[in-house]
Amino acid sequence: xxxxxxxxxxxxxxxxxxxxxxGHAIVIKAVQKNTYDITDADIAIDFSTPExxxxxxxxxxxxxxxxxxxxxxxLAHYKDIVALCTEKKGSFLYASNFSLGVNIFFELNxxxxxxxxxxxxxxxDIEEIHHVHKVDAPSGTAITLAEGILENSSLSEWKLNTASxxxxxxxxxxxxxxxxxxxxxxxxxxxxxxxxxxxxHSREGFALGAVIAAxxxxxxxxVYTMKDVLHEAxx
Numbered sequence: 001x002x003x004x005x006x007x008x009x010x011x012x013x014x015x016x017x018x019x020x021x022x023g024h025a026i027v028i029k030a031v032q033k034n035t036y037d038i039t040d041a042d043i044a045i046d047f048s049t050p051e052x053x054x055x056x057x058x059x060x061x062x063x064x065x066x067x068x069x070x071x072x073x074x075l076a077h078y079k080d081i082v083a084l085c086t087e088k089k090g091s092f093l094y095a096s097n098f099s100l101g102v103n104i105f106f107e108l109n110x111x112x113x114x115x116x117x118x119x120x121x122x123x124x125d126i127e128e129i130h131h132v133h134k135v136d137a138p139s140g141t142a143i144t145l146a147e148g149i150l151e152n153s154s155l156s157e158w159k160l161n162t163a164s165x166x167x168x169x170x171x172x173x174x175x176x177x178x179x180x181x182x183x184x185x186x187x188x189x190x191x192x193x194x195x196x197x198x199x200x201h202s203r204e205g206f207a208l209g210a211v212i213a214a215x216x217x218x219x220x221x222x223v224y225t226m227k228d229v230l231h232e233a234x235x
Contacts, residue, residue, distance in 0.1 A: 004028035004041035007048030066091035072140030095226035096140030098209030113152035137173035
């Protein structure tokens with residue numbers, strides 16, 4: 001594949017390394033929008049910024065270039081992208097996290113939340129820790145985890161840096177140098193605590209998942225998630 005990297009920061013460089021190892025060519029390394037000719041690529045992988053992501057993704061779809069995005073912080077416009085992709089018969093795959101381990105963690109989180117909904121004496125909260133260069137908070141992964149809990153509990157909404165209540169799921173975001181990503185779900189009662197944690201040791205797992213997602217999407221049409229990729233790989 002000829003890949004356009006839309007965003008060439010730490011993740012972009014890691015994706016480049018993995019993609020080349022898997023026999024692909026990087027034909028575009030874009031650090032700003034409006035500075036590249038997307039028609040040179042077979043597919044695009046977007047790990048840009050919240051400010052650039054909507055332009056990058058819509059630009060790809062408009063020019064019939066499949067696009068995989070892992071950028072977070074722009075999802076207020078997600079429905080607009082879905083509508084554009086449907087209109088243009090394009091190809092789009094978004095995931096808040098491309099790591100296989102994290103996607104397993106997503107499923108575990110939903111199952112545990114469904115069990116815990118019957119135990120009202122437990123409160124639940126989420127903590128996420130990332131490197132100081134991450135510009136959005138909470139992380140997209142934390143939001144996905146929160147959505148999984150909300151769907152399977154009586155809680156109605158999540159709030160950042162707010163203590164959990166009977167209706168609110170609290171998320172704490174911390175920024176510490178050189179932490180690729182740690183997410184912890186904690187259920188606590190007066191007698192005990194149940195904790196599940198996913199800890200990333202490097203960005204390699206995220207990058208590999210993004211490249212695998214691009215390989216999977218290349219000749220497909222529609223809107224997909226990482227769950228679609230894993231379902232086909234495991235079926």
